[in-house]
Amino acid sequence: MSATTSPVLEVENLAIALPGGGDRLRAVDGVSFTVAPGEIVCVVGESGSGKSVTAFSVMGLLARVLKPVAGAIRLLGEDVLSASPQRLRALRGDRMAMIFQEPMTALNPVLTVGDQIEEVLRIHTEFGAKERRAKVLAMLEAMHLPDPERMHASYPHQLSGGQRQRVMIAAALILDPALLIADEPTTALDVTTQAQILKLIREMQARRGTGVLFITHDFGVVAEIADRVVVMQRGRIVEQGPAAQVLGNPQHSYTKMLIAAVPTMTPATRPAPKGALALETAGLGKSYRSGGLFARTRTVQAAADVALRIRRGETVGIVGESGSGKSTVARCIARLIAPSEGQIMVGDQDIARLPERRLRPLRRTIQVVFQDPFRSLNPRRTVGASIVEGPVNFGTSPAAATARARELMSLVGLDPAALARYPHQFSGGQRQRIALARALAMEPEILIADEAVSALDVSVQRQVLALLDDVQRRFDLAILFITHDLRVAAQICDRLIVMQRGRIVEEGPTAEVFARPKAAYTRALIEAAPGREFGRGVEPTAEAVPA
């Protein structure tokens, strides 16, 4: 961007105090950057980096406990930190607008979509009802929303996630603000929807010359959309510059580490697994019935006709978007839910229909690592108690089980002395390690990782993936890896299964699926992955290549 145009947003030496008791004194400190007209500036960082706090302070929407204590924020040259509440309200929605992470909850459920967009016009303009309506309809049209008339009268719950985010963007841009702040606007969306929304934001800001402050944790998204990049770590900016420069030739060690941690879309070369067959399903399906008297009876086929095979030492990935049925399949195989049809063969035993009583002795064969590290450990029990619970159920003496738990803690990279601690004393990544140790304590043959690294920051994610690889080799595990993230799948899976609407649409060796996708849906998924080219040229990091 030209340096001569005056910026829409200047943040200068911003510091925001944290209330007492936090791990640091300031949420952000010494933060300075600018956004020029027509420019997209991505602020990127891991959780706790202060990137969202920065965005909210620009809008004047910080929680009351967070107070800016130094610096200035200038919007079109006007300091918003010292602006009166009235002035700030006049600027919001008119000169600066914001879209949020959760399109599901960001719209008021009891007001129509049209009403909520019109609200901006009612606040900031003198337009009459007719004019307002015409403007809103035109905006809905511009957002590529189908049937704007009907959309105008719809309620948020009648819309999909992507449509709701388009409505949010419509409300944000209807008065042509100089600055659009987007706080992780695509994080809650499926990858194909994400691609459409990113395209829409690009299209809109290019046409209107809006400056965009885009908050994200995802380097793929950065590569896709950013003109300039600001990298934040623990409340400070560690590096900023043009996108090509920061991504291609990062200077700061933290930026280098972050970028290296992003899994590439190029599948890793992995030795072909030759272990014995560990698990096989045939015709596996699960359907749910809803409704009843006076309500339409609906049968939802969550998964249908799923056939898969996993060998010892092999990692099979199931990828798909939300609603694809990938988690349903995992939960059926783990027998946390009962499948409606089909077989699940573990060895020569079909476990699909076994009652809990007969299932229990077989439970140790299959173990699960769940997605949410904050809910997968009982907060009231020590980590040690959680790990030894299973072995003790199967007759191991508590002393022996504890000794084994100590070994496993070392194995997953944690201090064995930490067995006496409670889950809240650990970080998310550490909890996932503990969950893995708990699963391993059962000496399983099959490990199901259900979005096990999806909630983790990218640097932590990489370490947990490396750990998974390591324990797989050690224990000759068959791993069923459920994920929505193609990058992760590319790095860890030997074979891939792609699911859409409850059915398998494609399967094959990972490299094959990426190089020559057969199903249209697979192609769409790969093409939609943000920053697809990003990381391709970069040498895969040592950790990503199995030894």
Added chain:
Amino acid sequence: MLGYVLRRLLAAIPVLAIVAVLVFLMLRLTPGDPAAVIAGDNASSEQIAQVRHQLGLDQPLPAQFAIWIGNLARGDLGESFFFKKSIGELILGRIEPTLSLAAATMLIAICVAIPLGVVAAYRHGSWLDRIVMGVSVLGFSVPVFVIGYLMIYVFSITLGWFPVQGYQPLSGGFGGYLHRLVLPSLTLSVVYIALIARMTRASVLEVLTEDYIRTARAKGQVERKILFRHALKNAAVPIVTIVGIGIALLIGGVVVTESVFAIPGLGRLTVDAVLARDYPTIQALILLFSGVYVLINLLIDLTYGLFDPRIRQ
């Protein structure tokens, strides 16, 4: 919406049926012989047998239930032992005061409590909020009759503004009717105000933390409109729900308040029937009150659609 209405209607039927069974069984499961109790201490065994026959207690349980339900279906609530009158007539004669008291109480409670709750939530943490919360806890903590006597002491005995007790039917003139209704309904509304104000405050507070409130602020909306346009409509469902659930409290309160103020309504009738061990009347009254309670809550469920388009579908 029609499907929703039908489903709600159908869901109310088993509840009423269970209430009927419970009320029926309660009388039959009483330890000892109700007939002996009813007939009195000095009754001869023939007299007891006669009472038993009169009550139908000499028949098998299912048959008794069938007869009772059959009579109910024809609108025959039975005969009162104590008042020697058809229970239906008895109830009809007592409805007006109770209905007046309940309606006046509701009106006062809703008009006072909802604004109080909204303001308390809006000024969350202020002295006003603290006072509203404190007074509402106090309202929960004092028995209705104590409040009633306090009111009588202050407004009737000391200030002489209102009559101490009694009821004047609407047919006797609106002024007198209203004049005698003020103290009882004020008394009864205290606990109801406490309940609704607390719930309103909690719901509005909850809604104010929602993401769409933040969205409205990001649009530059003023706080007053955020409260009334965005928050209140979303908080409406829990508020009307608690108004409905509070009807149970109201019915209990009516029984007590009518006794304190000597109002000849259904509540007073209930107490008289209980003291006289007039089982058929007790049975009919409990069934009546429960039916009204269930029906009001049904109606309230049906209003959800007005507030929330997700239910309308």
Added chain:
Amino acid sequence: MSAEPTVLAPALPSPPAISLAWRLLRNPVAVASAGVLLVMTLIGLFAPFLGTIDPTAINPAIRNRPPGFERTIRAEDGSATAFRYRMGTDSLGRDVYSRVLYGARVSLAIAVSVAALALAVGLLLGLLAGYIRPLDGPIMRLMDGLMAIPGILLAIAVVSLFRAGLPAVIAAIVVPEIPRVVRLVRSIVLSVREEPYVEAAIMAGTRLPLLMARHILPNTVAPLIVQGTFIAASAILVEAVLSFLGIGIPPEIPSWGNIMAEGRSLFRVYPHTILYPGIFLGLTVLAVNMLGDGLRDTLDPKMAGR
């Protein structure tokens, strides 16, 4: 390249429960309420040593005396002492002060036993409904039915059918409280059993009874304690109402409710027989409610100040 720190977060010495107790102690309203309840309990326990006389002793000669009235009473051994009727006498000449102090026993006993019984029965039924599918329907329909009968009416019906006495009154107050406890427990069971850590325990082969005791029941403790305090508060009130309506505890056993009921008819002239027990009762119920609010705010920070 920085690795994820294997150094642990600063050690917290205690499981969550202990820090909760500390937080509760920092809530001045809760501490004051607990203080009031402690005093009331002590009053009840030590009623005989607090300058009281027999609370049931009738003396027609000194009916309806105002507070502060003094009279010489003669003990069994013949010694005479001047006795001051601090809160006056009731219409049978009984000492209101002694009755109120002894009444604390009954009212508090009712509060505690009603709360304990309602929680126990409700917990059991709630667990059954939440975990055993075929029982869910019948139990919950029964609860719906019970909830459809307004609480006081249900209590009135129960006492009017059984012979008056302490057990009947307690039963009458317990029954209407049960459905709410059942619903609470069931909803907790239904939501907690979906938690990944419960599923992990299932995967670990933990049997149902152990699963319940270890992973599900502990989640009900805090909400049940809170619910229990509110039930206790309501029990004291309902007992008072039942006594007021003349179907409560027989007057031989003084409770705050029946002392007030006794003073009803002459209220206009002698308000003290309602005033004093009313103050004790109001103060106690207020303290229980405030303690419940404090407990709820502490145990469930999400609900703080609601």
